[in-house]
Amino acid sequence: MSFILKKRGGLLLTALFALGQAVADEAKPANPKAKLGTLIIEFDGLANDKGEVLAGLYNEAKKFPKENQALRNLKAKPVNKKCTIKTDKLPFGDYALAVMHDENKNGNMDYNVIVPKEKYGFSNNKSAGLFGPPNFKACRFVIDKPVVKIKITLKSFGK
Secondary structure, eight states, X not given: OOOOOEEETTEEEOOOOOOOOSSOOOOOOSSTTOOEEEEXXXXXXXXXXXXXXXXXXXXXXXXXXXXXXXXXXXXXXXXXXXXXXXXXXXXXXXXXXXXXXXXXXXXXXXXXXXXXXXXXXXXXXXXXXXXXXXXXXXXXXXXXXSEEEEEXXXXXXXO
């Protein structure tokens, strides 16, 4: 999943989610005896059931949320304006998510001139600002047990 920041009119706007690949390679722990967990992500705030919810899972601050830098790219179809994605075999540690509802399945965030048309979100329900997305630290959550469940509410730009 690609995440791109663009400058327009002197303001750095959040121009998220130009998607590259659909699914990244599974993470393999450096230590075969490392503890592994499963992440369950519940999404709400969707306007409809069109397209797919796309999520980039990151485990490094310097890569969040940069183009083609996600540890894993995840996707699922919304049902009843909600969506759930499950991914397993994640080594215990720190992670962050950047998400969008790709209603037309074109793999890109669509815009009304410079404002995103499609809803998006970040872990810990952090909001994007005028100068870009929140940082990894603000969005950080921890996988430190066999199953971790988080919830992300997708929002429109400025809301």
